[in-house]
Amino acid sequence: MAWAGSEAPVFQAQWSPPKLEPRRATAGRVRMQDAELKQLLENTKTIAVVGFSSQAHKPSFFVAKYLQSQGYRILPINPALQGRPSGLMGETCYPDLKTAVAETGLKIDLVDVFRRAEHTPDVLAQAMNVGAGAVWLQQGIRNDLVEAKARAAGLPFVMDRCLKTEHQRLFLV
16 A cells, blocks of 8 residues: 555654663573672773774774773774774774783773684683783673683673673663
8 A cells, every 4th residue: 555645654663672680690600790890890991802893883893982982991902903093092903912011001901802702711811911800701702611710810700791781781871
């Protein structure tokens, strides 16, 4: 049926996502509580984004861009982009965490990981070697062995959660 002029129906969807309580336990492990996440993010100044992409449509770029807009210093990490401008204001890409720390002299408070799960043991080892304050595996990335190693070392660890989403949920509501 064809609609002519003002006869066409107007659909005004007013949908909003449901408010969900964050899961407190996953496979028998307790997840970091909101108060702990908030404290971690409040104490964080420098975030290394491992697996950074300079392509604006990629999650690692827009998460880093958002975090930078919230006042965090971002260190983009990607060996393929080493030495290139990242597309973030004034930031250059580094090949690894060790080089980022050596060249900037900064302490990394949080390592945000956008790499597949099989690459996370190496990222954890690098994070521990440079004295990073915490490791965060982005949504969809899980590695239980890496989590166990991080927790055994006393390193705050978050996995399978989006840093941007969690920041917005905790600070912008």
